Amino acid sequence: MGERILFLTGRLAKDSLERELAALEKRQFDYEVRDLGLKVAALMTAQMIDRRLGDVAGFDRILVPGLCGGDLGAVSANHGVPFERGPKDLKDLSEFFGGRGREVDLTRHSVLVFAEIVDAPDVSVEAVVERALRYRQDGADVIDIGCLPGREFPHLEECIEALHEVGLAVSVDSLEVDELRRAGRAGADYLLSLKLSTLHLADEAASTPILIPEQHGDLDSLVEAVAAMEARGRPYFADAILDPIHFGFTESIVRYQTLRKRLPKAPIMMGVGNVTELTDADTTGVNAVLFGVISELDVGAVLTTEVSRHARSAVREADVARRMMFAARADQRLPRGYSGDLMTHHEKKPFTHSRAEIEEIAAQIRDLNYRIQVTEEGIHAYNRAGHQHGRDPFDFYSGLAVDDDASHAFYLGVELARAQVAWQLGKRYLQDNELEWGALTPPTKATPVDPATGYRAPGPTLKARRAKAARAARKTKQHKE
Numbered sequence: 001m002g003e004r005i006l007f008l009t010g011r012l013a014k015d016s017l018e019r020e021l022a023a024l025e026k027r028q029f030d031y032e033v034r035d036l037g038l039k040v041a042a043l044m045t046a047q048m049i050d051r052r053l054g055d056v057a058g059f060d061r062i063l064v065p066g067l068c069g070g071d072l073g074a075v076s077a078n079h080g081v082p083f084e085r086g087p088k089d090l091k092d093l094s095e096f097f098g099g100r101g102r103e104v105d106l107t108r109h110s111v112l113v114f115a116e117i118v119d120a121p122d123v124s125v126e127a128v129v130e131r132a133l134r135y136r137q138d139g140a141d142v143i144d145i146g147c148l149p150g151r152e153f154p155h156l157e158e159c160i161e162a163l164h165e166v167g168l169a170v171s172v173d174s175l176e177v178d179e180l181r182r183a184g185r186a187g188a189d190y191l192l193s194l195k196l197s198t199l200h201l202a203d204e205a206a207s208t209p210i211l212i213p214e215q216h217g218d219l220d221s222l223v224e225a226v227a228a229m230e231a232r233g234r235p236y237f238a239d240a241i242l243d244p245i246h247f248g249f250t251e252s253i254v255r256y257q258t259l260r261k262r263l264p265k266a267p268i269m270m271g272v273g274n275v276t277e278l279t280d281a282d283t284t285g286v287n288a289v290l291f292g293v294i295s296e297l298d299v300g301a302v303l304t305t306e307v308s309r310h311a312r313s314a315v316r317e318a319d320v321a322r323r324m325m326f327a328a329r330a331d332q333r334l335p336r337g338y339s340g341d342l343m344t345h346h347e348k349k350p351f352t353h354s355r356a357e358i359e360e361i362a363a364q365i366r367d368l369n370y371r372i373q374v375t376e377e378g379i380h381a382y383n384r385a386g387h388q389h390g391r392d393p394f395d396f397y398s399g400l401a402v403d404d405d406a407s408h409a410f411y412l413g414v415e416l417a418r419a420q421v422a423w424q425l426g427k428r429y430l431q432d433n434e435l436e437w438g439a440l441t442p443p444t445k446a447t448p449v450d451p452a453t454g455y456r457a458p459g460p461t462l463k464a465r466r467a468k469a470a471r472a473a474r475k476t477k478q479h480k481e
Helices: 011-023 046-052 072-079 090-098 125-138 156-165 177-185 196-203 219-232 249-262 283-296 314-331 355-362 393-399 406-425 462-480
Strands: 003-009 029-035 061-064 083-085 112-117 142-146 169-173 190-194 208-211 269-271 301-305 371-375 378-383 386-390
Touching: 003 011, 011 029, 011 090, 011 355, 046 072, 072 083, 112 125, 112 314, 125 142, 125 156, 125 314, 142 156, 142 190, 156 169, 156 177, 169 177, 177 190, 177 196, 190 196, 196 208, 196 219, 208 219, 219 249, 283 314, 301 314, 355 371, 355 378, 355 386, 371 406, 378 393, 378 406, 386 393, 393 406
Parallel strands: 003 029, 003 061, 061 083, 112 142, 112 301, 142 169, 169 190, 190 208, 269 301
Antiparallel strands: 371 378, 378 386
16 A cells, blocks of 8 residues: 554554554555553653564554654664654544645744833833843744833833843834934834824934824825835835724724725734733634734734733734744635644544543553543543542542552642543643643743644653652651651
8 A cells, every 4th residue: 555654552552543543534554553562552662662662674654652752763763764753642643644745834924023011111121131032932023112101211222222132123112202212213123103293203213113194093194104114215014003892993904904905015013912902812812813814914013912911922822823824824725724822722622532432441451550531521530440430520539549649649639630621621631741721831941842743742651750749748748757
């Protein structure tokens, strides 16, 4: 059949893996499933594979469980065959192979993200730089220094200089002529916002102006300001102003569309904070829809804010959304299957096993280690002593035989709580792994993500985490004594 693939797994998953492979539609490869001699496939490591693998002659590729840890590159070199991580859950095999013909490229975008520090006059230069560096890590291209009406800003120039020193582009957002003039003289890269009556400020500095209507909603004055800047041969962005819901939101969307029709090639900016900040809804979904509009209208810059606590990941979300929409538009496809980072609270396939399948696996267990899984009906915990089912961690309390093992009890409490959250929200749960929250959670050095594969390194094994909990329990006991 062409390519020949060896699938490595453990005893408990072998039958399920063979059923999933047999059920694959339009399979373009031949395969063999090999039990590597361990019960739980997720505990497989590259070092273990190296020791146990044996003969692999005749295989074009070897697929290991998605949670397999270690350096697969070294194993590939030792055995002369490419090794690759498959999906974390074998129930995703169909999607894994079905999507291989279309590589997703999220490295490109066409939108500059301006991240505003709205309270810059009230905080120190050091605080401004610290927040700006976080915004840059989250994907911001320009740091916007927000000025406050009627508020003195004596360290404005110092903020601009400090941000430039760490390699950041800077915009200054004010309606006060004096502040904009000071910002231009201090070398700000962008000035927000100029209109016909203040356009002379653009002649006093090299800063790129963001243009707004002379009066709110007056597109004619905005178009006139654009013409003036084009006559000067100067770059600019035109902003028609996005209004909050019930205060002109729909009309303002139409205004942006009208601006694009009147100026097909003009660079446009949209500030999204009036909707993300002033709507009690998760900003991931709001940003997804707004960036769909931004993509359709070919808006080239977005100003976003993180003032409200519910909007605290708005910059990361904007970065994800602009890349996802760019890729979908380039492919002329719906924005589906490009990234799950904006689906933070629900997943398309949260429950991958049925109760019957879990009962079949539970019947094979011959040890006392608890396995925890989630189905549409609720939470399942099982070992050789039995199979329990419930919807709340307290449902399991009387049936867990861990009274004499504080570290194990603590671990099970953590895992059952995660399982409950996953079941309630409709999220994917994998025992011994934290729940994933997409763009809501900043990447950390402890859980690196390979941008080419989207693979996130698995957390410590059950054994390692129990050992850590036991050490903590011993320290607590010693402290009390």
